[in-house]
Amino acid sequence: MLKLTERLGPVAADQASDTLTLPFELRIRGRLKAKSDAGRELGLFLDRGPVLRDGEGLRAESGEIVRIRAAIEPVVTARVTAGLPLARLAYHLGNRHVQLALGSDDARPDQGWVRFPPDHVLEELAELLGAALERHQAPFDPEPGAYNQLGHGHSHPHSHSQAHHHDHEHEHDHDSHPHGHTHAH
Structure with a gap:
């Protein structure tokens, strides 16, 4: 082996x-x-x-x-107008704490899509938000999440045994990937 x-x-x-x-x-x-x-x-x-x-x-x-x-597996691709409708669809589906793949089609620059495993509740929600659904077979490779990007984690090892404050100095441009560094200690 x-x-x-x-x-x-x-x-x-x-x-x-x-x-x-x-x-x-x-x-x-x-x-x-x-x-x-x-x-x-x-x-x-x-x-x-x-x-x-x-x-x-x-x-x-x-x-x-x-x-x-x-692998190629059963998925649902929800297509909707790019911009606010796509953002709203991604937000509401993501708020259900499910894995989502996001994308766009070169042939339809006015649309974007959100892909997820078949689930009748998510499918109903997507349709309520104006998405057209396609049930098909395709690879499912969801977004890794902002803090799981390979090679770009923000780890701050320290003890939490007492209250303290520390500044975060980073060698990169925060405009390229907005995120906060608020820690409650």
């Missing part, structure tokens, strides 16, 4: 010796036994938490690299 132990982030297809195609429900697991797309036995021994992204590379103990592929 090839033991995959290290996340590499996105890798080019030619960097990998094999691929592993998984549905979303298995890409959220850190421990997994699976067969690669070439039929090899694989074991994932990864940190728990981050979702395996489509195109992400995993390094084996041997140094070999396996590339993750998002």
Whole structure:
């Protein structure tokens, strides 16, 4: 069994010796036994938490690299006018704490879409917000979330045993990704 132990982030297809195609429900697991797309036995021994992204590379103990592929699975794509209607749709669906993929079509620059696993409650909400629904098969690779972007976490290790204040100095432009740094201690 090839033991995959290290996340590499996105890798080019030619960097990998094999691929592993998984549905979303298995890409959220850190421990997994699976067969690669070439039929090899694989074991994932990864940190728990981050979702395996489509195109992400995993390094084996041997140094070999396996590339993750998002499987084709049942999804619902809700299409709506870009701008405020799309923002409203994404907000209300996201407020249900479900994973969402977001995108737009080059052929329809006036529209955007929100994709999610089939769920009659979410589908009804999307239609109430003016979305046209398409139930189909497609890869489901949802947004990782602002604080889960690979290589761009904001970690502030410190003890919470007493009240204190600290400033946050960062070597990047906050205009490119708005977020707050309010901490209650």
